[in-house]
Amino acid sequence: MPKKIIIIGAGLTGLTAALRLIEQGYRVTIVEASHEVGGLAGSVILDGTPVERYYHFICREDRDLIKFISELDLADKLNWREASTSLFINRKIYPFNTPLDLLKFDPTPFSQRLRFGIHIARSQFRKSWLGLDKIAAKPWLIGRVGMSAYMAIWDPLLRIKFGEFHEQISAAWIWHRIHRVSLSRARLFGLNSYGFLEQGCHTLMKRMLEKLSGSEKFSLILNKRVSKILIEHGKTQAVLLENRETIQADSIISTCAIPSFLKLVDSLGVYGASLASIKYLNIACAIFELDRPFSNNFWLNVNDPHVSFNGIVETTNLNPRRDLKAKSLIYIPYYMSPDDPRWGWMDEAFFNDYIGALKLINPKFSENWIIGSHFFRDVNAQAVCLVGFSEVIPAMRTPVHGLYMTDSAQYYPEDRTLSASVRLGASVAKLLTRDM
Numbered sequence: 001m002p003k004k005i006i007i008i009g010a011g012l013t014g015l016t017a018a019l020r021l022i023e024q025g026y027r028v029t030i031v032e033a034s035h036e037v038g039g040l041a042g043s044v045i046l047d048g049t050p051v052e053r054y055y056h057f058i059c060r061e062d063r064d065l066i067k068f069i070s071e072l073d074l075a076d077k078l079n080w081r082e083a084s085t086s087l088f089i090n091r092k093i094y095p096f097n098t099p100l101d102l103l104k105f106d107p108t109p110f111s112q113r114l115r116f117g118i119h120i121a122r123s124q125f126r127k128s129w130l131g132l133d134k135i136a137a138k139p140w141l142i143g144r145v146g147m148s149a150y151m152a153i154w155d156p157l158l159r160i161k162f163g164e165f166h167e168q169i170s171a172a173w174i175w176h177r178i179h180r181v182s183l184s185r186a187r188l189f190g191l192n193s194y195g196f197l198e199q200g201c202h203t204l205m206k207r208m209l210e211k212l213s214g215s216e217k218f219s220l221i222l223n224k225r226v227s228k229i230l231i232e233h234g235k236t237q238a239v240l241l242e243n244r245e246t247i248q249a250d251s252i253i254s255t256c257a258i259p260s261f262l263k264l265v266d267s268l269g270v271y272g273a274s275l276a277s278i279k280y281l282n283i284a285c286a287i288f289e290l291d292r293p294f295s296n297n298f299w300l301n302v303n304d305p306h307v308s309f310n311g312i313v314e315t316t317n318l319n320p321r322r323d324l325k326a327k328s329l330i331y332i333p334y335y336m337s338p339d340d341p342r343w344g345w346m347d348e349a350f351f352n353d354y355i356g357a358l359k360l361i362n363p364k365f366s367e368n369w370i371i372g373s374h375f376f377r378d379v380n381a382q383a384v385c386l387v388g389f390s391e392v393i394p395a396m397r398t399p400v401h402g403l404y405m406t407d408s409a410q411y412y413p414e415d416r417t418l419s420a421s422v423r424l425g426a427s428v429a430k431l432l433t434r435d436m
């Protein structure tokens, strides 16, 4: 009998691992807590058509994902388009795309605009990052671009996103973000060009499920949460579901975020203590369906003391969704540490906050433009990569025989990306196959 593997979680990592393991001849069961696959890359149905719960764009550097999309015969569904980025500061929207835009960016002195541009170019070509792992992003960026440019451009990203941790974020993490995005520029004086799938990640998930469902070795259990991983004599035996059902397995891969994984297992000793030291942020994100465009930007960075979020992502300026009634979809993410009192806010409180800010950013905006609104929340959506994070990147192989674990902390210095999830899913499947 082929060995049986259980994968906890049907996000992109779990589905990729399942595909690779089925190819190797294993029997695979995925257990997913939600009623659908996709995880953070899941979708909702609007006007009878799928729309991503959270925005996703693809960069030229996302090679594992681009290769995987081709392998799934989806290359014709992957489109590339130039899309505009701007920055709202001092009550004004500044285009922030080309060297010329940078030279005209008057909230910072001219010399710092030049330093900012040089820093982007150097980060684009830089390959080594281990030295940057030992220093914090804030002093590194101030040293490279100057205080005024830092405060105008980088400070809101770090401070609003990471709150109390913002001064300890590793320079390697921010370097990789700059590196990845800057490599998506095809022409020096053009806009950045990003990729997107028709109907977003749903296109990918649907094709993966079609492939998996074609195998009799695959089964998917939706709407059932794993509540415990059962271990005997240092070896995995089974998973226990919330309804007390148990499913036996030769090996288990958890793809849920570390804080959730730690609740499924009893003590993992030193390994578990190292996992527990990693901090996470929760995400709350609104989608507004508008009857007209909010702006002509795909990405609008926001730096204003009266606005509590740091960006608006108008995905329809990258992927114009003619299959929707709305002319525009805007996403407004809010990252929070789990003990942030705002996490306990009702959805309405967030909406009131958003509406006031949208009016401030675009004085023509009116609530009448909104034809639909949605709000999503997920816990542990972002690992916080502090200085020295390379020393705590968790191993996929746990101390328990037959138990493997994946988490976005393993992408480091890369930020969470679909591409890294595909890579991680394939890597954990390879590791398990080698161990069997």
Ligand SMILES: Cc1cc2nc3c(=O)[nH]c(=O)nc-3n(C[C@H](O)[C@H](O)[C@H](O)COP(=O)(O)OP(=O)(O)OC[C@H]3O[C@@H](n4cnc5c(N)ncnc54)[C@H](O)[C@@H]3O)c2cc1C
Pocket (backbone or CB within 6 Å): 008, 009, 010, 011, 012, 013, 014, 031, 032, 033, 034, 037, 038, 039, 040, 041, 054, 055, 056, 057, 058, 224, 225, 226, 227, 255, 256, 257, 260, 283, 285, 333, 381, 408, 416, 417, 418, 419, 421
């Ligand atoms: C706001 C936001 C914006 C993003 N933007 C981009 C972008 O522009 N480009 C890009 O490339 N990437 C982006 N990403 C990152 C991308 O979405 C993730 O890297 C990827 O989806 C992670 O997939 P995963 O399978 O590793 O994890 P997840 O998607 O978190 O999957 C884990 C799954 O495990 C399930 N689960 C958890 N606990 C249990 C349990 N006990 N029992 C059973 N099931 C369980 C969950 O329900 C979930 O389905 C973004 C992410 C967010 C949050």
